[in-house]
Amino acid sequence: MLFIDEIDPKTFVNQIVSTFQNPPDLVNHIFVISPNLHGHCVFIETLVDKHKIEHELLHFLSEESINNELQSSPDIIDILQTRIPLSSITETTDLNHCVQKLLDGWCLLVIECTKQALLLDISKTPHRNVSEPLMESTVHGPQEGFTESIEINLALLRKRVKNIHLRIEQFIIGTETETKVRILYLEHLAPTDVVDEFRKRIRSIQIDSILDSAYVEEWIQDRTISPFSTLLKTERPDVLASHLLEGRVGVLVDGTPDALMGPVTFFQFFSAPDDYYQRAHIATLLRWLRILSFILAILVPSLYIAVLTYHQELLPHSLLINLSAQREGVPFPTLLEAIIMMITFEVLREAGLRMPRIAGQAISIVGALVLGEAAVVAGLVAAAMVIVVSITAISNFVAPSYKFGITQRILQFSYMALAGFMGLFGVLCGVLFTVVHLASIKSFGVPYLSPLAPSKFRDWKDVFVRVPRPWMNTYPQVTRKKRRRRI
Amino acid sequence: METARISTWQFFILALGYLLGTSFFFRIGGLISIAKQDAWMIPLWSGIAGVLLVLIWIKLANYYPGNTIIQICIQVAGKGFGGFIALLYIGYFVHLSALITRNLGDFMKINLMPRTPIVVFHVMFLLVICYAVTKGVETISRSTEFLFPLVTVTFLLIFFIALSEWNWDRFQGMFHMNIWTTMKETRSLIGFPFMEAFVLMMLFPYVKSKNRIKVSFILANVVTALLLSLGVFFTIGVLGVTRASHETYSLFVIVQEMHIGTFFEHLESTIALILLIVIFIKLSISYYCAVSGLCQLFQVNNRSWLSISLILLVSGLSLGFDNILENIVFNREYYFEYMLLFAVIFPLLFLFLTWMKKGKEKRKVVGSQA
Amino acid sequence: MKELKKGIMIMMTGILLCCTTGCWDKNELNELAIGELVGADRDPDTGKQTVYYQIVNPEAVAAQKGGGIKAPVYTYCVQADSTSELGTKTANLLPRKLFSDHYQSEIVTERYAKQGLNSLLNFFEKQHNRRSNLYLFVTDSPLSEVMMTYLPLERLPGRSLRSIIEIQSKLTGRLSRRVRIKDLVENMESSRLTVMPMISLSGSSPSPTTDRYEKIEANQGNLIFSGGAVFKNDRMIGKLPLNQMNYYFILKGESEVFMESLTINNRTVDVQAIKPKVRRRLDLISGEPVWKVDISTKLSLVNNEQKNELTLENLKMIEEKFKQQVFQKATEFYQESISKEWDLFGLEEKIKYQNGKEWDDMKKRGIAWDKTKLQLSIKSEITDIGQTINPYVGDNDGNSSN
Structure with a gap:
């Protein structure tokens, strides 16, 4: 521990420089106030706004009038603090604090013969501009997405929720990265117990580094071993705002464009931002479509296997004959055939994600031609199987949240295995297991299956249907503890 | 004890699912074979008996609010004798779970997958049940709440489609039964499902508003009686007395022969799945009662190990019958008397003991005042 | 914790092994x-x-790709x-x-x-x-x-x-x-x-x-x-025989459609009854069991070979004729079946299950089911006469057979 008031300022500065092991981007600029009064301006040039330092800070310090004033006055620090044309200035004596701030992009100002150092915020890091959200694109509605800078993200949110009740609490987490994590909520809406729970869980995080909100998510989620997520993720400020306005709590993490929100219920994964930006009945129909595709995505391959290998009588007569003719000569058992095709598709999808854009076309050719057409013509798989795989894949992509799509894939594969073992009985055991699991999950104290189980009929306004705005005049019951009606 | 809370509505659904669930599948054929065209009347008077029983249980529970039947045993009759009766109760819960499990296994084996060993069905299903039980009564009631509409809608669908087979001629010969013999022969209907419902006393402490248990429990009984009666009526009208009394699973046969146009036929596997759901509801309750009863009696805090090890016991016990005929005969001949012990004699005994105690206390108070 | 994990692993393996027995019922298509x-x-x-x-x-x-039949x-x-x-x-x-x-x-x-x-x-x-x-x-x-x-x-x-x-x-x-x-x-x-x-x-x-x-x-x-x-x-x-089948089904109340060919003015008229409503009831009239069958139906004119114009009177005639003919043929069929002691309509059971004093008397008198009389009443009205009103009058003499 070193303090400036215990040693010579010059040694202090040297000490700081040597702490950093003198990297190339550390600047220690020495300026002269008067022949016997020197000052040090220390900063990391990759983290600061150099233009500001040169044109505002140094320019100001070299002004004649100021120099005179400084020479004559006994309390240099006080003068500087009041006169420097920058808004965030603090004084310190602590070396560690200085080092920390320098890493945040602040500038350290040390005047020889004074017993304190000044820290000035001139940080400017490279960041992306606000652009359209990549993962959650919508047809209508705002097209701004979060970026990697927490300040910009907060600005995007503030712009939408102009409310004095918006509370922002900051936590610094990660022993190595010292990342800013902020929880946001509207004090007059969010239930106190939920906010307390968030605070408690975030405080309990013990981690060395945080590079993405997923790091935080894994610490604060309710269930670790579960395919279902108990936190919503979004890169859209409007979505975050809408959730805050229903009394939920948001978490912003510096360095990531994804905000976390909770508590979340199962049925929220079926609503997309688009639902609220177009007419109610269309939104309702689309929501049914999403629920249908969810069911298709998780059950179609397993039902196909179960019906074809155990319950052939379920097929209509002509379909049975048709499928039977297709399978004539296919060398693999249905289960194996299905698993091969599904895994191939997963490989294709993963390859499509990782591949350089330019090579993308190759993937689609291989996928469409080789897997679809050639495999059937060669008699390796039945044509119906290809259709099943395509239906599953397409329905999977309907899920508004990418994370939920992954959930579906996990379920779909486990049901397939069960169908292969026990037919429909196996599938049903799997489904029952899933239902029990869903019923047992709580997200920050809110049952995951609500408002269906436990049934809260009033909340069905925004579950299977999306009623027109004028009728959606009450808050959801789970977050209604503080206020009932919206207006 | 868990700190779980279930709402009145959830309790109602649990009770209804418990009462109606399997009896709707397994009772109808048997009733028709005994009482022919008049079979639809039997559930009605059995339901009345059921309501009377509920009143007794509620009376008992009201003396010991916040206690399950196991705790009541110990409180009323002391650690020794009461503990013994509590153990008998737990034994019954386990036996009941085994019976229900066997119902499922029989059904699957006879109708859908005749070559698969029956144990596989049992173990696999019990695993799911075990998971639900480990997660507690809140989870069970929430899953029931979620699944119940599904079952209802499917049943309604079946009813409307199968109505095309309806024929009033099949009711010829109504009002010809000998009431006394019929009552005697169908007494097992009071045993299963109405007497079995005392199992729900294990859930009383978790219900949020205590004073509405009574209403919802009685309502569940009444609805069960009406729906069972309707189910019998429907089966007679659609399937006819002759066939219904020969078939093991009359409802299953109805669905087997149902078709929508000539395209959708042979839909019986789907009804089997619905059966699985109702068995899930019933079994998870009885299994939960067995596990939590054990926990309460021996003051164990962690349910999960108990419930896992109980799988072995239940799946072993469920092999007690060799075939479904033995099950049916047991049910028809002895079940009523067997249930009488647990559902009527013990509760009445407890009530009696409670009154004695109360009387003593009163005398003491009076004595001390004098 | 490690032991717990081991236990779970062993159990899972056991369960999975158990599950594979499910394959015993498996059949590939x-x-x-x-x-x-x-x-x-x-x-x-x-x-x-x-x-x-x-x-x-x-x-x-299934759909063929060449290869002939x-x-x-x-x-x-x-x-x-x-x-x-x-x-x-x-x-x-x-x-x-x-x-x-x-x-x-x-x-x-x-x-x-x-x-x-x-x-x-x-x-x-x-x-x-x-x-x-x-x-x-x-x-x-x-x-x-x-x-x-x-x-x-x-x-x-x-x-x-x-x-x-x-x-x-x-x-x-x-x-x-x-x-x-x-x-x-x-x-x-x-x-x-x-x-x-x-x-x-x-x-x-x-x-x-x-x-x-x-x-x-x-x-x-x-x-x-x-x-x-x-x-x-x-x-x-x-x-x-084939020509009695439709009378059987209409008396049984199961016909969806009923065809009858009538001869009016020596020429053929074909009518069709769609979904005839049939009400059947067993009654006791002066100590004798009587089976009442009410048929009410809407007719549509399928074929009309008459030379006359189609008038309201003519329609009435057709309706009347339909009534007569169905009555006669159905009664004939019924009598025939009774005489063969064929209980096609379940009358024996119906009588057995009738309650009441009069019925008991009747049963005591030993009147068997085959003494049951048929009382048929037919109501019909023509609602659909087809696309033409009057038939074209050609030169032929209108014999229905060619």
Whole structure:
């Protein structure tokens, strides 16, 4: 521990420089106030706004009038603090604090013969501009997405929720990265117990580094071993705002464009931002479509296997004959055939994600031609199987949240295995297991299956249907503890 | 004890699912074979008996609010004798779970997958049940709440489609039964499902508003009686007395022969799945009662190990019958008397003991005042 | 914690191993022989059973990609002394597992039906993979010929038979859809008779090769509907001719459509009644049981060969004639069945279950069900006269036959 008031300022500065092991981007600029009064301006040039330092800070310090004033006055620090044309200035004596701030992009100002150092915020890091959200694109509605800078993200949110009740609490987490994590909520809406729970869980995080909100998510989620997520993720400020306005709590993490929100219920994964930006009945129909595709995505391959290998009588007569003719000569058992095709598709999808854009076309050719057409013509798989795989894949992509799509894939594969073992009985055991699991999950104290189980009929306004705005005049019951009606 | 809370509505659904669930599948054929065209009347008077029983249980529970039947045993009759009766109760819960499990296994084996060993069905299903039980009564009631509409809608669908087979001629010969013999022969209907419902006393402490248990429990009984009666009526009208009394699973046969146009036929596997759901509801309750009863009696805090090890016991016990005929005969001949012990004699005994105690206390108070 | 994990791992392995036994019921689609039509016969002298299975050849039936016409079905024949032996012998013969869930129809021979179908029906009801809602046919042609013929157009014979029933019930009213195995089973323990359709082979010989698909002539070797087989319990006791079938079904209240050809002014008029409403009630009139049947229906004029203009009076006449003719023919049919002691309408049971003093008196007097009178009342009105009002008047003398 070193303090400036215990040693010579010059040694202090040297000490700081040597702490950093003198990297190339550390600047220690020495300026002269008067022949016997020197000052040090220390900063990391990759983290600061150099233009500001040169044109505002140094320019100001070299002004004649100021120099005179400084020479004559006994309390240099006080003068500087009041006169420097920058808004965030603090004084310190602590070396560690200085080092920390320098890493945040602040500038350290040390005047020889004074017993304190000044820290000035001139940080400017490279960041992306606000652009359209990549993962959650919508047809209508705002097209701004979060970026990697927490300040910009907060600005995007503030712009939408102009409310004095918006509370922002900051936590610094990660022993190595010292990342800013902020929880946001509207004090007059969010239930106190939920906010307390968030605070408690975030405080309990013990981690060395945080590079993405997923790091935080894994610490604060309710269930670790579960395919279902108990936190919503979004890169859209409007979505975050809408959730805050229903009394939920948001978490912003510096360095990531994804905000976390909770508590979340199962049925929220079926609503997309688009639902609220177009007419109610269309939104309702689309929501049914999403629920249908969810069911298709998780059950179609397993039902196909179960019906074809155990319950052939379920097929209509002509379909049975048709499928039977297709399978004539296919060398693999249905289960194996299905698993091969599904895994191939997963490989294709993963390859499509990782591949350089330019090579993308190759993937689609291989996928469409080789897997679809050639495999059937060669008699390796039945044509119906290809259709099943395509239906599953397409329905999977309907899920508004990418994370939920992954959930579906996990379920779909486990049901397939069960169908292969026990037919429909196996599938049903799997489904029952899933239902029990869903019923047992709580997200920050809110049952995951609500408002269906436990049934809260009033909340069905925004579950299977999306009623027109004028009728959606009450808050959801789970977050209604503080206020009932919206207006 | 868990700190779980279930709402009145959830309790109602649990009770209804418990009462109606399997009896709707397994009772109808048997009733028709005994009482022919008049079979639809039997559930009605059995339901009345059921309501009377509920009143007794509620009376008992009201003396010991916040206690399950196991705790009541110990409180009323002391650690020794009461503990013994509590153990008998737990034994019954386990036996009941085994019976229900066997119902499922029989059904699957006879109708859908005749070559698969029956144990596989049992173990696999019990695993799911075990998971639900480990997660507690809140989870069970929430899953029931979620699944119940599904079952209802499917049943309604079946009813409307199968109505095309309806024929009033099949009711010829109504009002010809000998009431006394019929009552005697169908007494097992009071045993299963109405007497079995005392199992729900294990859930009383978790219900949020205590004073509405009574209403919802009685309502569940009444609805069960009406729906069972309707189910019998429907089966007679659609399937006819002759066939219904020969078939093991009359409802299953109805669905087997149902078709929508000539395209959708042979839909019986789907009804089997619905059966699985109702068995899930019933079994998870009885299994939960067995596990939590054990926990309460021996003051164990962690349910999960108990419930896992109980799988072995239940799946072993469920092999007690060799075939479904033995099950049916047991049910028809002895079940009523067997249930009488647990559902009527013990509760009445407890009530009696409670009154004695109360009387003593009163005398003491009076004595001390004098 | 480590031990717990180990325990869970062992348990999971055990469970998964357990689950694999589920595969015992697994069948791949191409391991199945899809049965489509089944025919059964029993020799009254030796008691030998013969069963014919028609197995679908899926590749020939499903959409074809060239290759010409292939055989849509193959017929296997098995002979055995008992039902269980039939099973083993079938396994000797069939290279695939017999899949019986999708039987479309079942045929039995007349001589088998006359011996009683008890064992067959019981066997059928006991199997979990056999549906009792398939149509049962009785044939008076030799079973080997019936089962060995290819049918044109609807190339699966089982389907073709099924559509005979659908079409007859929809278009002519000479059959209802309630001629399934289960309808026979339901009456197995009652005194009510059941009528099942009969089919016979048209022409002199069957056409057992696919060559027939190349011929234009379709009648030869076809299966045609030829009447009704009357069953008492499980035994066939007689036949109903084709022209009486529609009266049977209308009295039974099961017709969807009813056709009648009338002669008015010496010329033919055809009318059709769609979904006639039939109310039937048993009553006691002066100590005698009377079966009241009220038929009320809306008629549509299908064919009118009269030379007269179609006037309201003329319509009235047609209605009147329809009433008379149906009344006469249905009563005739009823009397005939009574005289044969055929309880086609379950009157015996109906009387048995009647309550009340008068009925008891009647039963005491020993009046049997076959003394029941039929009281038929018919109400009809013509609502649909077709696209023309007056018929075109040509030069011919209007003889309906050409």
